[in-house]
Amino acid sequence: MLQKILIVILSCFLLIGMFSMSAYADEYVIALVVKNVGNPFFDAVARGGQDACDDLGHTLIFQGPPTPTVEGQIEIIENLIAQRVDAICVSANDYDALVPVMQRAMDAGILAISFDSGIHPDGRLLHINQADFELIGRLQVQAIAEMIDFEGEIAVLSAGATMTNQNIWIEWMQEELKEPEYENMELVTIVYGDDLRDKSYNEAMGLFKSYPDLRGIISPTTVGIGATGKAITDAGLIGQVQLTGLGLPSEMAEWIQNGACQAMFLWNPVDLGYLTTYVAGLLLDGEISGAVGEEFAAGRMGEKVVTEAEDGGIEVLLGPPFRFDASNIDEWKDVY
Amino acid sequence: MNDSNHVSSVDFLKNLRGFRELGLVVFIVSISLLIGARNPRFLTWGNLHDMLLDTSILSILAIGMMLVLVTGGIDLSAESGIALTGMIVGLTLIRYPQIPAVLTLFMGMALGAGFGAITGAIVAGGRVIPIIATLGMMYVYRGLTFIVSGGRWVNAYEMPDDFKAMATGRLLGFSNLILIAIVVYIVFTYFINHTETGRQIFAVGSNREAARIIGIRTNRIIWLVYTLSGALYGLAGVMWIARYASAQSDSASGYVFTIVAACVLGGVAITGGVGSISGILLGSITIGIINNALPMIRVSPFWRTALTGAIILIAVIVNIAITRNIERKALLQRKI
Secondary structure, rough: OOHHHHHHHHHHHHHHHHHHHHHHHOOOEEEEEEOOOOOOHHHHHHHHHHHHHHHOOHHHHEOOOOOHHHHHHHHHHHHHHOOOOOOOOOOOOOOOOHHHHHHHHHHHOOOEEOOOOOOOOHHHHHEEEEEHHHHHHHHHHHHHHHHHOOOOOEEEEEEEOHHHHHHHHHHHHHHHHHHHHHEEEEEEEEEEEOHHHHHHHHHHHHHOOOOOEEEEEEEOOOOHHHHHHHHHHHHOOOOOOOEEEEEEEHHHHHHHHOOOOOOEEEEEEHHHHHHHHHHHHHHHHHHOOOOOOOOOEEHHHHEEEEEEOOOEEEEEEEOEEEEEEOOOOOHOOOOO | OHHHHHHHHHHHHOOOOOOOOOHHHHHHHHHHHHHHOOOOOHEEEHHHHHHHHHHHHHHHHHHHHHHHHHHOOOOOHHHHHHHHHHHHHHHHHHHOOOOHHHHHHHHHHHHHHHHHHHHHHHHHHOOOOOHHHHHHHHHHHHHHHHHHOOOOOHHHHHHOHHHHHHHHHHEOOHHHHHHHHHHHHHHHHHHHOOOOOHHHHHHHOOOOOOOOHHOOOOHHHHHHHHHHHHHHHHHHHHHHHHHHHOOOOOOOOHHHHHHHHHHOOOOOOOOOOOOOOOHHHHHHHHHHHHHHHHHHHHHHHHHHHOOOOOOHHHHHHHHHHHHHHHOOOOHHHHOO
């Protein structure tokens, strides 16, 4: 009897030991910290992150402040450090302000990664970039040029005048427009809708009226392109003024289906979340080291490579943005 | 006005003695001519209609704000109220797309009146100063908008066609939204000038103590103005999402300043007791012109931001100067 009890107790200990061993050996906790919660884009990022964790057998924590503030993110990251998570992947509300707290995380032995909206190389090991700025800028010019047969006036309707992403994209658009095939196209103006729906709408309406010969609008921001789609529709200019840019499929579905916008782009946030979390998992498992030039298989995303980033750090590129048009918008409009 | 018709214009001005807003009319006409000289399309009927359409929502909001301002209060929660009612109606339409568009307007008013009644109860019953009470409710309603929506947007393709058609449709050459605003203005002109309750609002605003002594239930009046403000921002919230074919959690962020600006431009005293329907209508139109005309003149967006502020200031100064002039002339001609 006593023997039996001993055996049971021993085997229990063994079992517990095995479970805890396995937990410490290869199951890590990866935290995704986003700009703000309640944003359809980041909800999709979280879904991708969960998929990657399922594939690798890790655990995902998804957090973000209710409004996109730096303070909120710092508080969350401090809590995550206290919880001793294994990796923190952040889409930063500020390029520099999160560096100190992310350095504290690295000092605590936590893997520090930024994605979507990066932080300074001092505060990160590597950055997961959705697509390089140059490609996104050039792609939008190529798209609008095809829609208007490389001829006529175009305008840009951006978000805020100080927003880094949009400004770099616009610089690359202007660069692309210098190519000889665009000699009959002219970028007449850049206006700013501040990512406010009413202001963006009025700016679009103003463009139609101040540039009666306008053939196309590029709007590299989700609120701007949605408001412009509505404005083109309301002004009865479908077909006369073309539209492209970066937009959410759910919001653009209406304007793609009615022809106001033939095609627009966005990186796939599910893929972005997947790749970010997958790379974090590979680094934690020791499968990759994160050295420049290193090639690796990133699960369902296929082969990826670690490259040098424009800001001097290192990054992994997600790849070219996804093109949404009338042929595929129906399957995407309910996704994000 | 030149010397040849000086005499008749004096007679005319005598008749207009009570019309404090003459300065605004002069300002509106002159700025329109100036902008028209730069872009002739500004003075077309089509553009005028667009401008009135844009003013329709603002002018309705201005009535509610004026009623509150007249009692010496302020309703900062109006902007979140727009977003919250808009979001609730938008989400309802996803589930019950068969609801007739006209009914959604009443639904918005009822919801808004409910929210306004809560704000009113806190101000009147709780004796919290209006700026603090409504600031608090501004955040509460904004937070509730995020909670009910879970952060998601209601997109154009999810809204029923007849609802979207309400904002784009026309009757007798006028957009439905303009007609709604006209109806609201007729109702409230009658209410403010010809009903006992309407006059009591001004009595409470001019001298609350005196109003109480002559038997006006001041608390009831104060509660009422916030409820009416709520009903109007509820209506505006539905018009907002129909017009832009999108309900966003952060709709109308910061819009309360525009509403207050329209009221103050229209001669509403922030200290209470003074305000007129014709004034806020002109104030709203002035803001509408600024919002719509500036995108049409080809100047840098950065200059436009500075111009917006300058134009508002000039409008106020012109209005004060002309009003003083009229009052002085009226005094000179008074029979002693």
